[in-house]
Amino acid sequence: MSSYSIKESLLSGFQAEPSPSWKAVRSTLNRKRYHHGCVALDDNTLLVVGGYEKSSKYDVLRSVEVFDRQAQKWDKNWPKLNVNRAEFATVIVVDLLFVLGGRDGNGECLDSVECINLSQTSPKWVILDVKLSSKKCGCTAVAVGTLVYIMGGKNTNDGSTAQNHVDIFDASMHKRSKGPPLNQPRFACASVFLDGKIYVVGGNDDSDNSLNTIESLSVSSDGNNWASSWHTCEKFLATPRMYPALSTISHCLVVIGGIHKGEKEHVLESVEIVDTKRDIIWQCVDLNQPIYGSAAVTLDDSRILLVGGCSNNQKPLNSSQILKLEFASYETHIAAVEREIKVLGGGKRSSLKKKVFGSGGGSISRKNKNVVSKLKAYLKELTKQNGSTRNADYSVDSDVDSGDEIARYFEKGLPSYDSGGIVATKELVNSGQAVVYRGTMRNKEGGKNKQDVAIKVFKNRKDWDDCKQELMSLLKISGHTNVMEVLDFFEVPMPAFVMRYVCGGDLMNHLSKKGKFTGKRAVSLLQGIGEGLRHLHSHAIVHRDLKSANILLEGKGSALRPVLIDLGLGKAVPKSLAEGKQYQTRGFCGTAHGAAPEMISSGMWSTKSDMYALGIIMWEILTGSFPYIDKKGFREVISFVHANGRPDAGEMQREKVSQKHQQLVKSLWDKDPAKRPSSDEFLAMTM
Structure with a gap:
């Protein structure tokens, strides 16, 4: 597969705006289309498939396009579907892309499922033997683990009304089963999986009226266990809508455009943000024009890409546009006022429209004269943590009047920020997720004694929310010489840990500068890493x-000691954890070079996944080489590992690694997690 980069090409040049707004993307689709499928295969590849090309309901496409970074255009030279399709559901499970149901070029509803294996050199679409429970269009689907949940839809062939059916399709075994029915029949709805729940939004009911209701179903991370029934959320959209585009940023649903069908039918340009953690729905900046039948993809923590669709004058589109929302700042500000003044304007529905976000702090409209004093009082309360005053720098414009905006109350950040004796002095690393500073921290016992520390400051709250509980677990077990000690963490004025x-x-x-380790130094290093893993x-x-x-190295010579770091993906599991018991995450996590086969194929992970990664590290330590340097990009590496590929075992022979250590490395690489040594067994085998 070609090496593309959506983020670098589509997002280049878009800086933080004083208000959220839609920006047109220069590159356009080769074919105008709506009611199509669109998925981000990874950070480098965006794929669009099928849909209607013209306003005629029977002008249906089967073509596929992929965005090409080098050519700055959509590449249409991809395998076509076997059947022309529109109004279908699209999901991706590891390397398998599925299209389910829909309507064909004759206007007939379909029950067939097509699949393409994207890891193959010459991928082709295949129609599977398994079928949906009925012919349907306007259904929606999400993948959880290897299971695909297909909700709602309508069979226009026999004039039937909207369905509340839920099919559960096992992508690994190509089998279909029945799931709990929706509370309300609906078609032309949208769905997403977020924070352990499937959300189904909007659509039309069995009377062909648009819905503003949202249903959710709790599902385990492996997809195999689900609640017995759907829950109708208390939140509901301000505007009922069918055929909306749906995406997510942080823990919020972003509902875009669609058609409102009641006594009159009209295309919508409004965007609504549903905060799933608070009882709030925000009205956001409108689209550049009314659109329905488009597809939305979350590109990163602040940007959504909207591709194609149909305008209110029934003209299909080949354009794309990007919405940037600074949710990191947004959440901090809302949290700062929510407890005191609830939602600005009162009630469950905010009147905040076209909210303003700045790159360093943002601002919010206010609707009553007490907001400034309440915000000041609450910010003062926030500066008191654990009985000590933290000298955070806040500012609120005292001249704010009704309809004006509160200026940034958070003005100064690290490295000048001094919080409870923690002072950052020098930037060390600036990554996509966080910035790491060197600094000092005053002794908790008091006095002038200070210790050198590293301070990791998160750029957005979603990453912080994802790892906060795990950091709290690490805080409790800190103290082992081979595991980075977490000393403290705080959330105001910005999420960070020390x-x-x-x-x-x-x-x-x-390894890059000095090459491999040998003899006792190699054994000592491996033992230290093993001890750190055993502790975790x-x-x-x-x-x-x-x-x-x-893995950081501390000390010199024979006293060199490894320290495991960057536990942001570290996951606390139930205390009843049995060695090797597998759990599952939503989507791929970690780095391709050290990802175990089970993490690549199904998102499954366990302590044995760490042992697989240790096998890769052991190979690097003993050979002084790095694996997969001949592979081009993330997807080629994971495809190679998924096909049971491993680093060159012959390299160990050429570097005269002992047979004992060669066998240990190979056992750590075993495709079956149960056959890999535990951390205890590893330590015994390296002595």
């Missing part, structure tokens, strides 16, 4: 992103 500072550099950098696993924590770049 660690012990280690100055020796990482293992990957050491004994406290029911799986690292999930173990690699040489996440």
Whole structure:
């Protein structure tokens, strides 16, 4: 597969705006289309399939387009569907892309399922033997683990009304079963999986009237267990709508456009944001024009890409546009006022329209004269944590009047920020997720004594929310010499945690400059890494992103000690964790080079996934080489590993690695997690 980059090409040049707005993307589709499918296969590839090309309901496409970064255009030279389709559901499970149901070029509803294996050199669409429970168009689907949940729809062939059926399709076994029915029949709805729940939004009911209701179903992370019934959420959309586009940012649903069908039918340009953690629905910036039947893809933590669709004058579109929302700032500000003044304007529905977000703090409209004093009082309360005053820098414009905006109350950030004796002095690393600073922290016992620390400051709240509970678990088990010690964390004025500072550099950098380890130094290093993993696993924590770049080296010579770091993906599991018991995450996590086959194929992970990664690191330590340097990009690496590919075992022979250690490395690489050594067994085998 070609190496594309949606983020670099589509998002280049778009800076933070003073208000959220839609920006047109220069590159256009080769074919105008709506009611099509669109998926982001990974960070580098966007794929669009099928849909209607003209306003005629029977001008249906079967073509596929992929965005090409080098050519700055959509590439249409991709395998076509076997059947022309529109109004179908699209999901991706690992390397398998599925289209389910829909309507064909004759206007007939379909029950067939097509699939393409994107890891193949020359992929082709295949019609599967398994079928949906009935012919339907306007259905919606999400994938959880290897299971695909297909909700709602309508069979226009026999004039039937909207359905409340839920089919559960096992993508690994190509089998279909029956799930709990929706509370309300609906078609032309949208769905998404978010924070352990499937959400189904809008659509039309069995009387062909548009809906504003939202239903949710709790589902386990592997998809195999679900609640006995759907829950109709208390929140409901301000405007009932069918054929909306749906995406997510942080823990919010972003509902875009669609058709309102009641006594009159009209195309919508409004965008609504449903906060799933609070009883709030925000009205957001409108589209550039009314649109329905488009497809939305979340590109990152603040941007949504909208592709294609149909305008209110029944003209299909080949254009794309991007909405940027600074949710990191937004959540902080709303949290700062919500407890005191609830929702600005009162009630469950906010009157905040076209909210303003700044790159460093943002602002919010206010609707009553007490908001400034209440915000000041609440911010003052926020500066008191654990009985000590933190000297956070806040500012509120005292001249704010009704209809004006509160200026940024958060003005100064690290490295000048001084919180409870924690002072950041120098930037060390600036990544997509966070910035790491070197700094000092005053002793908790008081006095002038300080210790060197590293401070990791998160750029957005979603990443912080994802790892906060795990950080709290790590805080409780800190103290092991081979695991980075977490000293403290705080959330105001920005989410961050504080660690012990280690100055020796990482293992990957050491291997690049000085080559392999041999003899007792190699054994000592491996033992230290094994001890760190044993400590984590004994406290029911799986690292999930173990690699040489996440191991710092402290000390020199024979006293060199490895320290496991970057536990942002570290996952606390039930205390009843049995060694090797597998759990599942939503989507791929970690780094391709160290990801175990079960993590790639199904998102399953366990302590044995860490042991697989340790096998890769052990190979690097003993050979002084790095794996998969001949592979081009993320997808080629995971496809190779999924096909049971491993680093070159012959390299160990050429570097005269002992047979004992060669066998240990190979056992750690075993495709079957149960056959890999545990951390205890690894330590015994390296002695």
